[in-house]
Amino acid sequence: MKHTIEQMISAEEIDTILDQLAERINAHYANSDRLLMVGLLKGSVVFMADLCRRIKGHVEIDFMAVSSYGNATSSSRDVKILKDVQSEIAGRDVLIVEDLIDSGNTLNKVREMLLLRDPKSLALCTLLDKPERREIDVPVDFIGMTIPDEFIVGYGIDYAEQYRNLPYIAKVVPLD
Numbered sequence: 370m371k372h373t374i375e376q377m378i379s380a381e382e383i384d385t386i387l388d389q390l391a392e393r394i395n396a397h398y399a400n401s402d403r404l405l406m407v408g409l410l411k412g413s414v415v416f417m418a419d420l421c422r423r424i425k426g427h428v429e430i431d432f433m434a435v436s437s438y439g440n441a442t443s444s445s446r447d448v449k450i451l452k453d454v455q456s457e458i459a460g461r462d463v464l465i466v467e468d469l470i471d472s473g474n475t476l477n478k479v480r481e482m483l484l485l486r487d488p489k490s491l492a493l494c495t496l497l498d499k500p501e502r503r504e505i506d507v508p509v510d511f512i513g514m515t516i517p518d519e520f521i522v523g524y525g526i527d528y529a530e531q532y533r534n535l536p537y538i539a540k541v542v543p544l545d
């Protein structure tokens with residue numbers, strides 16, 4: 370698809386959003402030991418790197434790879450687990466770290482899977498939320514920013530594997 374991109378959220382705004390999110394997460398887990406942050410590859414990598422450096426205390430990180438979009442711009446609803454976490458989940462405070470919730474299919478699948486392993490607690494954090502696109506209701510505990518129904522890229526988020534390296538978040542604008 371021929372397209373261009375337009376900046377929506379600057380690197381400075383992302384920084385502020387992360388400071389605020391980290392403050393809430395640190396307060397929530399003040400009495401927790403061995404918090405496990407689970408990032409969903411690949412989209413959450415940049416967000417996870419910046420967020421985990423703001424979290425205080427004993428924190429561990431791990432990753433899962435799930436994919437539903439491939440190179441398309443709409444959810445296949447068939448969420449595939451491509452890589453599981455290596456960490457023990459039972460008895461742990463677990464925070465799933467996601468870049469973006471759109472239909473909710475990805476987070477819903479991961480949440481259901483991790484709940485079966487008896488975590489002490491399981492919470493969800495997303496940098497961006499697109500509530501207008503939701504197909505499945507997922508309880509999200511920490512939301513960085515709510516955005517309108519635009520296809521977005523940057524700061525780890527791709528369109529056909531491109532743009533993950535942008536330091537800001539942009540929307541994809543189709544050209545005809």
Ligand SMILES: O=P(O)(O)OC[C@H]1O[C@H](OP(=O)(O)OP(=O)(O)O)[C@H](O)[C@@H]1O
Pocket residue numbers: 409410411412413435436437438439444467468469470471472473474475476526527
């Ligand atoms: O709420 P949903 O409709 O499920 O969409 C959100 C998911 O889609 C994107 O990942 P994608 O599957 O494209 O893989 P990626 O993280 O490797 O880019 C994004 O990073 C979220 O993980």
Ligand code: HPA
Pocket residue numbers: 438469471472519520521522526527528
């Ligand atoms: O807006 C988006 N951008 C990139 N990948 C996505 N996966 C779901 N929504 C999006």
Ligand SMILES: [Mg+2]
Pocket residue numbers: 409410411412413468
């Ligand atoms: Mg993803």
